[in-house]
Amino acid sequence: MIGIVSYGSYIPKFRIKVEEIAGVWGEDAKKIKGGLGVYEKSVPDVDEDTATIAVEAAREAIKRAKINPEDIGAVFVGSESHPYAVKPTATIVGEALGVGNDYYAADLEFACKAGTAGMQICYSMVKAGMIKYGLAIGADTSQARPGDALEYAAAAGGAAFIIGKDPIAEIEATYSFTSDTPDFWRRDLQPYPSHGGRFTGQPAYFRHVISAARGLMEKYGYKTEDFDYAVFHMPNAKFPVRAAKMLGFSEEHISQGLVVRAIGNTYSGSSLLGLAATLDIAEPDERILLVSFGSGAGSDAFALRVTDRIKEFEREPKVWEKIEKKVYVDYAIYLKHRRKIKA
Amino acid sequence: MVPRSWRKIRYRYDLRGSYCENCGNYHYPPRNFCPTCRRKGKLIETLFPEEGKVVSYTVVREKEPYVVALIELDNGARVLSQLSCDPDELKIGMRVKKAFRRYGEDGEDGIIHYGTKFVPVD
Numbered sequence A: 001m002i003g004i005v006s007y008g009s010y011i012p013k014f015r016i017k018v019e020e021i022a023g024v025w026g027e028d029a030k031k032i033k034g035g036l037g038v039y040e041k042s043v044p045d046v047d048e049d050t051a052t053i054a055v056e057a058a059r060e061a062i063k064r065a066k067i068n069p070e071d072i073g074a075v076f077v078g079s080e081s082h083p084y085a086v087k088p089t090a091t092i093v094g095e096a097l098g099v100g101n102d103y104y105a106a107d108l109e110f111a112c113k114a115g116t117a118g119m120q121i122c123y124s125m126v127k128a129g130m131i132k133y134g135l136a137i138g139a140d141t142s143q144a145r146p147g148d149a150l151e152y153a154a155a156a157g158g159a160a161f162i163i164g165k166d167p168i169a170e171i172e173a174t175y176s177f178t179s180d181t182p183d184f185w186r187r188d189l190q191p192y193p194s195h196g197g198r199f200t201g202q203p204a205y206f207r208h209v210i211s212a213a214r215g216l217m218e219k220y221g222y223k224t225e226d227f228d229y230a231v232f233h234m235p236n237a238k239f240p241v242r243a244a245k246m247l248g249f250s251e252e253h254i255s256q257g258l259v260v261r262a263i264g265n266t267y268s269g270s271s272l273l274g275l276a277a278t279l280d281i282a283e284p285d286e287r288i289l290l291v292s293f294g295s296g297a298g299s300d301a302f303a304l305r306v307t308d309r310i311k312e313f314e315r316e317p318k319v320w321e322k323i324e325k326k327v328y329v330d331y332a333i334y335l336k337h338r339r340k341i342k343a
Numbered sequence B: 001m002v003p004r005s006w007r008k009i010r011y012r013y014d015l016r017g018s019y020c021e022n023c024g025n026y027h028y029p030p031r032n033f034c035p036t037c038r039r040k041g042k043l044i045e046t047l048f049p050e051e052g053k054v055v056s057y058t059v060v061r062e063k064e065p066y067v068v069a070l071i072e073l074d075n076g077a078r079v080l081s082q083l084s085c086d087p088d089e090l091k092i093g094m095r096v097k098k099a100f101r102r103y104g105e106d107g108e109d110g111i112i113h114y115g116t117k118f119v120p121v122d
Helices: A018-025 A029-036 A050-065 A089-097 A114-127 A197-220 A238-246 A251-257 A267-279 A308-312 A319-324 A331-337 B002-013
Strands: A002-010 A014-017 A040-043 A072-078 A104-108 A133-141 A156-165 A169-181 A229-232 A287-291 A296-306 B016-020 B043-047 B051-060 B066-073 B078-083 B095-105 B112-120
Touching (some): A002 A114, A002 A267, A002 A296, A014 A331, A018 A029, A018 A331, A040 A156, A050 A072, A050 A133, A050 B095, A072 A089, A072 A114, A089 A133, A089 B002, A104 A114, A114 A133, A114 A156, A114 A169, A114 A267, A197 A287, A229 A251, A229 A267, A267 A319, B002 B016, B002 B112
Parallel strands (some): A072 A104, A072 A133
Antiparallel strands (some): A002 A156, A014 A040, A133 A156, A169 A296, B051 B095, B095 B112
């Protein structure tokens, strides 16, 4: 039985409210909150980036797993905001965790789904007997051009998953749906991403999320009723709620994992933080559907079944407790933290 | 600059210090020679506890203020480190824990330096 052996998460403590951003750009905060369903987003500290978030999330996962970091045979960091254009984040993370030198490593990029891609690779490597444990991390300090619609949701955070045998949640099946759909991109040397506006909805997010979920169910014989929880990628709160409805899930299936309203879209960390929040309360034998989405575009779907081992697994502090611990910043401090202005 | 920073990665990225098996003293940054036992010293590398308390601090008001604190870890070892917190929250004796953060960078095209700082225990 292979699956999630441990998980950890990290959310920077700073938040900015939608009202604060809307006030700067002369927009109607009420309309934006109604449209996106996002009320505030997380903001990293001046000295935080994807590498530091990845390390903090992974340290929590290793501590909870009670394993020797040297038993980790692979480190994959999925992000679209790797600190370097060329120079892996995974080696910084591996070194900080004390993994040693005997490990496979790579940085992954697939917009918001690079973290779940790392989970699939780790799963395959454990299954093939190449490694004992694999570490898959999704972390981002996502970029948004000041004044762009993305600015209301582009947030910072990450989650780390250790994949191995004797899991707390078995990966029963995984399935991906991929196509060339240019809904969101960032060209080389450009500081901010561009997007296709409304094009990011139907042909991009919904087509891939729904196809991946249905593909997983058809290929492996699941029905909507087989799942106790569902977690979808959360670019805003509206999309995952609508996707859930399209697949026949109710609000209760998704509310525990719907962290986007309080912290925004943490890109590669988004669906994984939703999964971590869901694992925080899941009971043995409950089944979770996880569907990520990465622009460009693709979705990874997972059927996860929680095992008895979760009962003795340390789950404190919970993701929602971390979300509640916050310090608000104004727009000027936000610009400083995001290094858009410098002394 | 690159090799100088690279040589420090091992003890900067995590709290790896030295411990003298002869006199029982801890050192951070790690030493390869015990200042107490001299030639009789028996030094080993060890991972220090992740929490401690503030013994003393100062706020460096240069451009943007930052906090430098003398921190006594739970094994008694003392480390000098940046403490990432609001200067108004500072108190001698406050509990702090290690955090992996950016130290700085060599300009826009240079390497990024990472290492251990501290944050308040919440």
